[in-house]
Amino acid sequence: MTQAAPPISADSLDEERFAALKEEIAAYVANEGEEWTRRIEAERMVPPELRTELRDRGYLSLAGPSEYGGQGIPFSRYLELLELFSMSHASLRMIVHVANGVWRSVDQFATEEQRRDYVMPAVTGELTIAFTLTEPTAGTGADLRCEVVREGDTYYLSGEKHLITFGVSCDRWLAFARLAGTKGADGTVALLIDRETPGVEVEDMGESLGVRGTDHARLVFDRAPVPVSDLLGEEGNGLAVAFGGFLTPSRIAVAMTCVGLARRAQELAVGHAQDRVTFGKPLSARQAIAFALAENAADIEAARQLTLHAARAWEQGSGEAPTLSSMAKLTAVDMLTRVTDKALQAHGGIGFWSSSPIERVYRDARAQRFEEGTNEIQKTIIARDLFTGGVR
Numbered sequence: 001m002t003q004a005a006p007p008i009s010a011d012s013l014d015e016e017r018f019a020a021l022k023e024e025i026a027a028y029v030a031n032e033g034e035e036w037t038r039r040i041e042a043e044r045m046v047p048p049e050l051r052t053e054l055r056d057r058g059y060l061s062l063a064g065p066s067e068y069g070g071q072g073i074p075f076s077r078y079l080e081l082l083e084l085f086s087m088s089h090a091s092l093r094m095i096v097h098v099a100n101g102v103w104r105s106v107d108q109f110a111t112e113e114q115r116r117d118y119v120m121p122a123v124t125g126e127l128t129i130a131f132t133l134t135e136p137t138a139g140t141g142a143d144l145r146c147e148v149v150r151e152g153d154t155y156y157l158s159g160e161k162h163l164i165t166f167g168v169s170c171d172r173w174l175a176f177a178r179l180a181g182t183k184g185a186d187g188t189v190a191l192l193i194d195r196e197t198p199g200v201e202v203e204d205m206g207e208s209l210g211v212r213g214t215d216h217a218r219l220v221f222d223r224a225p226v227p228v229s230d231l232l233g234e235e236g237n238g239l240a241v242a243f244g245g246f247l248t249p250s251r252i253a254v255a256m257t258c259v260g261l262a263r264r265a266q267e268l269a270v271g272h273a274q275d276r277v278t279f280g281k282p283l284s285a286r287q288a289i290a291f292a293l294a295e296n297a298a299d300i301e302a303a304r305q306l307t308l309h310a311a312r313a314w315e316q317g318s319g320e321a322p323t324l325s326s327m328a329k330l331t332a333v334d335m336l337t338r339v340t341d342k343a344l345q346a347h348g349g350i351g352f353w354s355s356s357p358i359e360r361v362y363r364d365a366r367a368q369r370f371e372e373g374t375n376e377i378q379k380t381i382i383a384r385d386l387f388t389g390g391v392r
């Protein structure tokens with residue numbers, strides 16, 4: 001195993017180039033992004049050309065280190081770009097977010113060969129890896145039930161997974177299981193499984209409330225053979241791969257996706273409040289509506305700043321970063337719930353119809369409460385640190 005890439009220094013950024021990129025992405029989201037949104041909602045699927053377009057534009061390799069073929073944008077600055085992508089359709093945001101983050105979980109335990117074969121193609125957007133943890137019959141952690149039995153140079157994997165984003169369309173599943181007969185975190189393994197492996201039943205879970213068009217898989221493994229060379233790290237490292245160096249930045253990134261989506265909701269509400277006239281005045285002149293949107297503005301900014309604070313703490317290697325990441329995710333998700341609710345309310349009844357863009361934003365927002373751990377799990381983490389002196 002060789003050293004994983006360290007966080008990229010914020011000093012290394014070319015500010016002029018970055019400002020131009022930010023402008024380019026804002027324009028892309030407002031133009032092409034809106035076109036893709038219409039198409040995804042109408043066709044109820046994500047056309048494969050969207051991923052190709054995002055890859056060709058370099059949007060899938062923004063946060064990857066330059067020595068891996070990425071653009072080497074420091075994490076806290078990449079978040080400024082992710083905020084913009086998150087103003088678009090949740091499926092577009094999901095492609096960008098996963099591609100720019102999932103390589104980290106593989107990288108930290110990869111051998112030189114695994115880095116060449118999986119991490120680098122993931123950074124350049126050529127390889128899609130689906131993070132495959134959740135099971136229908138277990139909690140998302142140390143009680144996972146998928147099991148492997150080793151016979152020579154092969155693990156035979158049995159068990160079930162579900163809710164796996166890109167689990168149908170990916171190239172590899174980064175799946176977490178345990179050695180048969182083990183308990184807790186001990187004996188867990190992380191495997192990078194080829195999508196074409198025999199003995200795997202793949203079912204598309206169909207339409208969801210939000211993030212429409214993105215495929216989510218239910219997977220059934222029945223003694224599916226996985227070469228031992230596709231093990232990441234050592235036996236017993238499975239949950240360290242899932243939750244180690246990857247989870248903190250990923251939670252922070254999800255917090256920023258909440259900020260971006262909330263910003264889009266607010267943009268729509270402000271526009272509507274200026275246009276819509278009731279009883280002779282625009283809604284923006286009514287204190288009830290103006291105050292609701294003022295609260296939204298403060299709410300969004302507070303979540304943004306906490307998220308950036310957590311991101312900088314992670315970049316600096318601070319021990320507070322994991323707790324801050326949970327705080328940022330909790331705060332941003334709750335903020336998004338409040339902001340989208342008020343934004344929809346400001347639209348009146350018409351906002352309830354799919355002809356209003358706010359309807360899709362409201363639905364997409366609900367998914368954020370499950371990604372990278374629910375509020376209950378974030379609170380569990382913060383409370384644990386609170387009572388062990390880790391939180392001031």
Ligand SMILES: Cc1cc2nc3c(=O)[nH]c(=O)nc-3n(C[C@H](O)[C@H](O)[C@H](O)COP(=O)(O)OP(=O)(O)OC[C@H]3O[C@@H](n4cnc5c(N)ncnc54)[C@H](O)[C@@H]3O)c2cc1C
Nearest residue numbers: 131132133134139140163164165367370372373374376377
């Ligand atoms: C759109 C979407 C995409 C997803 N993509 C992926 C993916 O790519 N890969 C993947 O592995 N998973 C994915 N998931 C699954 C997601 O990570 C889980 O839904 C989430 O972690 C909650 O786990 P669960 O569904 O098993 O809920 P459960 O564990 O059944 O929990 C149900 C409720 O009880 C609460 N709860 C559970 N245990 C405790 C506890 N100990 N203390 C307090 N409260 C508790 C939970 O917070 C939740 O509110 C996705 C989910 C969604 C909605």
